[in-house]
Amino acid sequence: MEVRPVLGKREHPVYDNDYSINTGAIIALFNDVSRWIDNQSPGGIIYGKPRLGKTKAIACITKLLRKEYNPDLPIFQLNMTFHKLNEKRFYEQFLNDIGNAFAAKGTTFEKKERLINYLLNCAREANSKKIILFIDEANYLEEKEYSWLMDIYNRLMINGIHMTTLLVGTSEVLVAKQVFIKHKLQQLVGRFMVQEHHFHGVRDVKDLQICLVSYDSLLKYPLGSEWTYTRYFFPEAYRNGYRLANDAELIFDCFERFNKELNLTGKLDIPMQYIILAINICLKDYGADKACLDRPGLKEWKVSILNAGYLQAERTNLQIEKT
Template sequence: MNIKNLPVYKIICRHYKNANEGVFFEDILKDIGHNLAFSGKANIKRDRLTRFLIEQGEKSQQHRIILFLDEAHRLHELHYGWLMDIYNELDCVGIHLTVILVGQNELLYQRSAFIRAKKAQIIGRFMVHEYEFTGIRNIEDLKPCLSGYDHDSEYPIGSEWSYARYFFPEAFNKGYRLEHCAEELMKIFNDLRRKAGLTKPVEIPMQYLTLTVEYALRKFGANGQNLDWLTTACWEEAILKSGYVEAEIHQEII
């Protein structure tokens, strides 16, 4: 698929005590960066959002809009009904709205409830497929994540300067790569878990992996201590500073 100029937006689903259409569309307008998110009644905000999405969709070669709804387990049936109105209006002018719901396990329970209630109109538009995201479980999961810092983080595009090269230029030129640290880093995660008495199978959330890597790059790289390369002690400090161990202890208690 040619994704040139494909409009992609991330929406944060708030916790709503009561379903309020005006507040709901106001939050979406705010998250997509619309300049007039707060003025007007609910129907005006809905129309404003629809017109904006139509305009953006028409600029796309695919005539498609993608919305990521984060914390989507907070949505209720009324919210899906309002989203359906937007979906249908875009569909009428030939623009396809793809909604990707991201949330906790409650989202699966909601899907099951909609299936039992024969809410095919909701399932068909927003919940056709399901996919479980997992954390890092092994070296095979970890390697491509670290490789992203070696190769896929090039900035500016075309400069051939990735995060790994920027923070450790001499080591990078000598062939050192974060991807090559995968086995050692996985071992340190497991060792720290063992020391903390954690017994559940290892699953490292991406949040804590990125916090670990970013701390290591900033603290020990060119803008920090300017070390030649990352040592075992560096990685251990970075993991501890990320808060991963404390979070896992808390989860195991729960």
């Protein structure tokens, strides 16, 4: 029988949440985004509830896009905040976010030119006619910032580079789209908001099974070994046929019970943040590194979900909605 690897304390990626999985929602998003790129759509909206895992999905989609199109495909991420930005600060933040070392230097015009030239050079070095720009927390974008983005888009197009801009945020981005339509700002809607994708969390047992299978067969550590995450933390049970995916109905039922406690109605849409955290907690606390249980049961999954903060977060959301 193969001996369980000896790792340093807290070395396993589960301890730092230093890994990613391709969920059903991410695969659906990838299919839409790649279709938009193939059709040379200038942009689209990716929206969903807070904490569904949209930000982490950007990292997953980036890997999938580079695998699909070009290992060096220029993909950048601009992170918006609620702070108001003038044009100079906007270009500086953009340069900072995409890794330019001279973001703080120069006038507004110089920053803009540096940004555009940097994007063009990245595309040329990658031998690519495409640039993908994710804008996270896009609900903080204002009309003036869309106008500055449109200038960048137009300059790139003049130089033969097509930029697809993906606005990632809450449904407030859809509200902004309707406001722009109402005020006849078709040029902004046409550049950035034609396409829409509703990003969701885990909505049923099948969605959850897709997530859990990653722990059973895809995620492995040490790298290059055959020690899947499930096998590493529950080695005996794994050897006897146990898989986390076996517990999909049990785990989903726990979330449903918590929702009933809060009198929440409607279809479940569990943020990936709490799924991943609950799994991490279960593996760490009840697996071979600590409690050494053969496998988790109902009690362990309930405690793991509670410790992940799901119930507290949903309770807080209810309080906010009532105010």
